[in-house]
Amino acid sequence: MSDLLLPLLQRTLPRSALRVAAPPLIPEVRLYLFDPAVMEGPLSHDEAQAVVAEPAYWSFCWASGQVLARYILDHPELVAGKTVWDIGTGSGLAAIAAALAGASVVLACDLDSAAQVAVGENAALNGVRVRVCETLPTADNPDVITAADVLYDRDNLQWLPEWRDKASKVLLADSRVRNLAAPGYELKKTASGRTFPDLNEFDEFNEVRIYESGRHIQDEKKGD
Ligand SMILES: C[S@@+](CC[C@H](N)C(=O)[O-])C[C@H]1O[C@@H](n2cnc3c(N)ncnc32)[C@H](O)[C@@H]1O
Incomplete structure (x- = not known):
């Protein structure tokens, strides 16, 4: 267990x-995750306040993260041999999937x-190398950016x-x-x-959409 x-x-x-535990959609990856078995009864007021103040997002595998990791593992050519930056990585699932799929x-x-620590621990658990950062390097350009379940914060739309680009x-x-x-x-x-462990979210939050951007999409639009 991680100290x-x-x-x-x-x-x-x-x-x-x-x-x-291994998330249901990604049996090939194991992660340190919240153990629902030890929580008996509802959260007290103080506990609920603490969760709101400092949510441990990294201790859950969000529905979007799982679907994206599955997509990457099923289509390794999207990342193999490429530099990949995963934004809002949480547990690091999508980043670990990219490393397993052959990202350079x-x-x-x-x-x-805390998420930065979690990624390091989870990467080690899966025998892959993942570098960690707080914000994106401004100088470099990666081949691929991945991001799962970050638009709950509408500020990220910007x-x-x-x-x-x-x-x-x-x-x-x-x-x-x-x-x-x-x-x-x-x-x-x-x-x-479904977010794992299950947070019993509304059904609409269990329907994940994967979007791709690419220079070809922009070029097609210019040529319309
Ligand atoms: C709901 S969790 C999703 C985690 C993971 N991607 C997954 O799908 O399991 C969102 C994570 O994004 C991080 N986050 C939100 N906005 C961010 C930003 N602009 N830059 C970096 N991290 C961000 C939060 O700290 C949190 O760990």
Whole structure:
């Protein structure tokens, strides 16, 4: 068990625990995740406040992250031999999937310092190398940017054009924005998933859409 991660989780919920588990859609990846078995009864008021103040997003595998990781593992040619930056990485699932699919360099970014620790621990658990950062390097351009379930924060919509222009391809997975109209992005796939461990989210949040951006999409639009 990770000695680094448990204290970080218990900062949010003192009576919580972690377990190593494989998300249902990605049996080939194991992660340190929230253990629902140790939580008996509803959250107290103080616990609920603590979860809101410091949500341990990294201790869950979000539906969009799972669907995106499955997409990457089923289409390794999207990332093999390429530099991949995963934004809002959380547990690091999509970043780890990219590394397993043969990406040459993987950088996992998250604003949450606990998530940065989680990615390192989860990458080690799966025997892959993933670099970690808080914000995107401004100087470099990756081949591929991946991002799953980051549009729950609508402020992140503003970054879609920048990601599109920075990377040759963006793979974006989302279930929070129903009709995403983002220039240069096209819907490639819809698939079902559930956040793991299950948070019993509304059905609409279990329908994940994968969008791809690519220079070819922008070129086609220019030629219309
Ligand atoms: C709902 S979780 C999704 C985690 C993971 N991608 C998955 O699907 O399992 C969202 C994560 O994105 C991070 N995040 C949100 N906006 C971000 C941004 N602009 N840059 C970096 N990280 C961000 C949050 O800290 C959180 O860890």
